[in-house]
Amino acid sequence: xxxxxxxxxxxxxxxxxxxxxxxxxxxxxxxxxxFVRIGIIALATAFLSVFVVLPLVVVFAQALSKGVSAYFxxxxxxxxxxxxxxxLLVAAISVSLNLVFGVIAAWAIAKFEFSGKTAxxxxxxxxFSVSPVISGLVFVLLFGAQGYxxxxxxxxxxxxxxxxxxIALATSFVTFxxxxxxxxxxxxxxxxxxxxxxxxxxxxxxxTFFRVTLPNIKWGVLYGVLLCNARAMGEFGAVSVxxxxxxxxxNTMPLLVEILYNEYQFVSSFAIASxxxxxxxxTLIAKTMLERHIDEEELPHDD
Amino acid sequence: xxxxxxxxxxxxxxxxxxTWLSIIVLIPLAALFLKTFELSPDQFWNILTSRRTLNALxxxxxxxxxxxxxxLVMGTVIVWALVRYRFPGRRLFDAIVDIPFALPTxxxxxxxxxxxxxxxxxxxxxxxxxxxxAFTPVGIFVAMVFIGIPFVVRTVQPVLIDLDxxxxxxxxxxxxxxxxxxxxxxxxxxxxxxxxxxxxxFARAVGEYGSVIFIAGxxxxxxxxxxxxxxxxxxxxxxxxxxxxxxxxxxASFLIxxxxxxxxxWAQTRVPAH
Numbered sequence: 001x002x003x004x005x006x007x008x009x010x011x012x013x014x015x016x017x018x019x020x021x022x023x024x025x026x027x028x029x030x031x032x033x034x035f036v037r038i039g040i041i042a043l044a045t046a047f048l049s050v051f052v053v054l055p056l057v058v059v060f061a062q063a064l065s066k067g068v069s070a071y072f073x074x075x076x077x078x079x080x081x082x083x084x085x086x087x088l089l090v091a092a093i094s095v096s097l098n099l100v101f102g103v104i105a106a107w108a109i110a111k112f113e114f115s116g117k118t119a120x121x122x123x124x125x126x127x128f129s130v131s132p133v134i135s136g137l138v139f140v141l142l143f144g145a146q147g148y149x150x151x152x153x154x155x156x157x158x159x160x161x162x163x164x165x166x167i168a169l170a171t172s173f174v175t176f177x178x179x180x181x182x183x184x185x186x187x188x189x190x191x192x193x194x195x196x197x198x199x200x201x202x203x204x205x206x207x208t209f210f211r212v213t214l215p216n217i218k219w220g221v222l223y224g225v226l227l228c229n230a231r232a233m234g235e236f237g238a239v240s241v242x243x244x245x246x247x248x249x250x251n252t253m254p255l256l257v258e259i260l261y262n263e264y265q266f267v268s269s270f271a272i273a274s275x276x277x278x279x280x281x282x283t284l285i286a287k288t289m290l291e292r293h294i295d296e297e298e299l300p301h302d303d
Numbered sequence: 304x305x306x307x308x309x310x311x312x313x314x315x316x317x318x319x320x321x322t323w324l325s326i327i328v329l330i331p332l333a334a335l336f337l338k339t340f341e342l343s344p345d346q347f348w349n350i351l352t353s354r355r356t357l358n359a360l361x362x363x364x365x366x367x368x369x370x371x372x373x374x375l376v377m378g379t380v381i382v383w384a385l386v387r388y389r390f391p392g393r394r395l396f397d398a399i400v401d402i403p404f405a406l407p408t409x410x411x412x413x414x415x416x417x418x419x420x421x422x423x424x425x426x427x428x429x430x431x432x433x434x435x436x437a438f439t440p441v442g443i444f445v446a447m448v449f450i451g452i453p454f455v456v457r458t459v460q461p462v463l464i465d466l467d468x469x470x471x472x473x474x475x476x477x478x479x480x481x482x483x484x485x486x487x488x489x490x491x492x493x494x495x496x497x498x499x500x501x502x503x504x505f506a507r508a509v510g511e512y513g514s515v516i517f518i519a520g521x522x523x524x525x526x527x528x529x530x531x532x533x534x535x536x537x538x539x540x541x542x543x544x545x546x547x548x549x550x551x552x553x554x555a556s557f558l559i560x561x562x563x564x565x566x567x568x569w570a571q572t573r574v575p576a577h
Binding site: 055131 | 407552
């Protein structure tokens with residue numbers, strides 16, 4: 001059939017060129033026959049609806065399957081509240097650590113030329129390509145009872161693994177690249193002229209950063225923090241390996257989703273999951289809005 | 304280059320960056336390799352060639368590749384629809400593509416399981432025609448397809464948007480029909496981006512844990528993925544086994560990063576910079 005179509009179009013081409021071409025919109029040669037267009041659109045939207053929209057709908061349908069009161073009862077359970085608190089705490093720690101690091105790293109990488117820069121950027125990106133389970137495992141190898149520093153920590157009664165520090169470390173590892181990656185291209189695009197002007201007018205380094213650089217990159221910073229936070233709150237694999245699953249103490253929200261699901265407490269499990277799904281949706285909406293601001297930031301200021 | 308050094312704070316910011324990078328990323332990853340060197344080559348080999356490990360690696364790598372291929376095909380269809388056509392809800396569907404990135408993996412895992420379980424919205428009709436998805440390797444494949452959706456779309460999208468329309472018009476005016484223009488002119492210039500997306504989706508699916516373990520069934524040798532086997536070995540305090548499997552997977556992801564970097568350099572030499 002395609003062959004036939006191909007031939008008929010080929011035969012039509014010279015004629016079309018001599019007669020129709022001057023009147024045809026230039027877009028016509030850049031588009032497909034109508035039935036192909038409709039087929040591709042239908043396939044794309046059907047695929048996204050089945051594989052992406054439906055799972056999202058299931059989360060809310062299951063969470064509300066026993067009614068609104070059961071939903072809120074599940075969320076106000078002490079175990080749920082403690083998981084929410086821990087998740088917020090871990091996210092606050094790792095986001096602020098990575099925020100400071102990300103800004104400093106972006107300053108070094110975007111504002112100066114030095115050899116080995118590409119390698120440094122690759123190393124910063126590394127946590128993105130490491131399996132979450134391995135991201136947790138490396139901290140077990142360092143801080144676990146059989147790990148390199150485990151015995152020393154034990155003799156000094158310091159708890160890293162199966163406690164808050166371990167969870168925060170694993171989360172920081174997993175979310176390490178977000179802020180730096182959001183800022184590096186933005187700051188490279190902006191160049192160093194404005195900072196150089198400030199310095200030559202007598203501003204100190206910190207004044208230059210806070211008065212000149214930071215206002216220019218504020219949306220980029222927010223963008224990085226947003227994505228970093230979403231991943232920090234939702235991280236499952238790495239945290240699962242280092243948390244020890246102590247009920248009411250070291251369970252984050254994603255871990256509680258798993259535990260409740262395995263106990264067939266589906267309403268409770270999906271209720272927590274629905275909070276995380278809402279976080280994802282809000283993050284996406286905020287991300288779309290921020291992308292518009294960042295496009296404006298990237299424009300040179302001097303024209 | 305000299306002019307750039309007029310800004311202050313280079314030594315300090317680079318020093319802090321390297322220190323923090325070492326503490327959070329490099330030292331922990333080095334620990335993994337150090338631990339592997341404690342194993343004798345024989346031990347290492349025996350762990351990797353044990354039936355259960357081999358099967359787990361085969362399942363993770365094999366299904367991840369199959370899922371990445373589906374993502375390559377469907378990603379091309381989706382990106383074509385989003386970039387080239389105007390239809391109601393286009394911007395919404397464009398935003399929806401990012402959901403697998405944003406949705407926590409555990410949430411995706413329980414949602415997909417519930418959807419494809421025998422009594423689920425999709426599982427029930429599929430079971431009626433004799434297809435079982437949840438708790439089989441097919442389930443692993445479905446979860447891997449889900450998490451890989453954004454990669455091909457987001458790597459190809461900017462390239463397709465920036466493609467010079469004159470190339471297509473030239474091809475058409477020289478008598479090429481639409482199919483020839485697409486397959487001989489447009490697709491070849493998308494190849495580096497398509498392969499990058501394929502590699503990224505593959506890398507993500509190989510290491511994926513959260514969205515897979517709920518739907519997988521986790522039967523040793525049948526539906527047990529390599530990351531889960533690492534977790535199981537850890538819970539059995541068999542650190543050597545966990546480490547050996549982890550090192551193989553880590554080296555594989557390093558290779559993929561290398562390939563992706565090469566592909567991106569290739570892409571830059573092929574498509575003129577904008």
